[in-house]
Amino acid sequence: MTLYLLAIIAGFALLVWSADRFVEGAASTAKHLGMPTLLIGILIVGFGTSAPEMVVSAIAAYEGNTSLALGNALGSNIVNIALILGVTALVAPIAVHSKIVRKELPILILIVLFSGYLLLDNSLTFIEGIILLAGFFALIGWSVYSAIKSKNDVLEDEMEDELKEHAMTLKTGVIWLIVGLILLIVSSRILVWGAVGVAHEFGVSDLIIGLTIVALGTSLPELAASVIAARKGEHDIAIGNVVGSNMFNLLAVVGIATVINPMNAIAPEVLQRDWIIMFILTLALLAMAYGFKGKEGKINRVEGAILVICYIAYNTYLGMSLVSSKQPFKGLLVLYF
Numbered sequence: 001m002t003l004y005l006l007a008i009i010a011g012f013a014l015l016v017w018s019a020d021r022f023v024e025g026a027a028s029t030a031k032h033l034g035m036p037t038l039l040i041g042i043l044i045v046g047f048g049t050s051a052p053e054m055v056v057s058a059i060a061a062y063e064g065n066t067s068l069a070l071g072n073a074l075g076s077n078i079v080n081i082a083l084i085l086g087v088t089a090l091v092a093p094i095a096v097h098s099k100i101v102r103k104e105l106p107i108l109i110l111i112v113l114f115s116g117y118l119l120l121d122n123s124l125t126f127i128e129g130i131i132l133l134a135g136f137f138a139l140i141g142w143s144v145y146s147a148i149k150s151k152n153d154v155l156e157d158e159m160e161d162e163l164k165e166h167a168m169t170l171k172t173g174v175i176w177l178i179v180g181l182i183l184l185i186v187s188s189r190i191l192v193w194g195a196v197g198v199a200h201e202f203g204v205s206d207l208i209i210g211l212t213i214v215a216l217g218t219s220l221p222e223l224a225a226s227v228i229a230a231r232k233g234e235h236d237i238a239i240g241n242v243v244g245s246n247m248f249n250l251l252a253v254v255g256i257a258t259v260i261n262p263m264n265a266i267a268p269e270v271l272q273r274d275w276i277i278m279f280i281l282t283l284a285l286l287a288m289a290y291g292f293k294g295k296e297g298k299i300n301r302v303e304g305a306i307l308v309i310c311y312i313a314y315n316t317y318l319g320m321s322l323v324s325s326k327q328p329f330k331g332l333l334v335l336y337f
Contacts, residue, residue: 001201007194012217014187015052019221022180023048024166028173031163039147041159041237042100042244043140049225049241050076050248051181052218054256055188060210061257065196069257070124070266071210072218073249074274078211079219080242081281082311088226088238089304096289096297097154098236100146104243105286107142111135112275112282115250119271129258136251158234191217207267208318211274219245239289239299246282269321277314281307 027044031037053076057069088094096102114135118128168176191214199209222241229237257263284307291297299307 001198004194004197004201007190008198008213008217011187011191011194012220014183015056015191015217016220016224018180018183018187019049019052020180020224021176022051022184023221024168025173025176025178025180027163028166028168029170029177032170032173036147037160037163038100038150038155039144040163041155041240042143042147047244047248047252049221050245050253051184052188052221053245053249053253055184056192056214056218057253057257058260059185059188059192060196060206061261063192063196064261065192065206066257066261066263067267068192068195068199068206068210068214069261070254070263070270071207071274072214073253073257074270074278075211075215076219076249076253077246077278078274078281078311078314079215080222080246081278081285082307082314083216084219084223084226085239085242085285085299086304086307086311087223088230089299090301090308091227092230092233092235093301093304094230094235094239094289094299096236096239096291098240100150100155101236101240101243102290102297103146104240104247105290107139108243108247109282109286111247111250112279115254116271116275116279119266119275122266122268122271124254124258124263124266126259126262129255129262132251132255132258136248136255139247139251155236155240158229158237161232162229162234162237204322205267207270208322212315212318243285281310 023044026048027040030040030044053072057072060066060069060072085094115132118124118132195209195214196206198204198213199206222245225241226238229235229241288299288303289297
């Protein structure tokens, strides 16, 4: 048991560090190669912070732990909105200026609805995984088009400041890109091994572990990036990280995991409980951040507190479900909380 716990702690620490190096290296390399700043913000930073979810879920699926892979993706989306944006708004209220981020919010709603449709039969086939990946590449195409078409977007200015602050040579950027990617894979493998071991020791399902401990751990890069960005006044980077990450999780993370290992017997509670919570939170995000009737979208401290309370309530409900199923969960709750 001790070895499993140490693996989780070490895996999380290395995962967060390597993800940060990977994103910084990729962003710097892309800048040196002439990629537009706005496109770096949308693709590399927005999607790159979900690299931990992608690698962890891919490894979990390859090793047959499909419930952990799916739980990680859905749980990360819940963490991103309820905990990360909630905490970020408590630190500094988030104002949404970027037109691109506002355009992405309705697209995120559509992606969430489509994922729910695919889960209606409690399975995800190889073909459905391909469809999700095709949707991801279509999203990339739309992002490239939006970045080229948009001029003087606030997100571009904020991203330019970030790139100047973390400036590095092309050689250094490539090195950190490669090292970060290698360590991402290594740390993800360690984390999955530890998480599965803890789940088996406590008699808890891989799904619950994926929704809670693993989802929280793989979302730490988004938490750090969003809080730091909000404190600097870079609000659109803060919320753009979350919106981009959530789209990436549902299309690329779930898509890759499904292609690797199709999910033929998904637990009914994934759709009836976890997807519904994710959908409600996504609707709440749209209502707060979109900005209707010409008004600017904003997540204030009260709304941030409500989001954090929702996250605590959801995890408490998961804990109570373990009680009702009489699973030996006390040690797990101590570990998690």
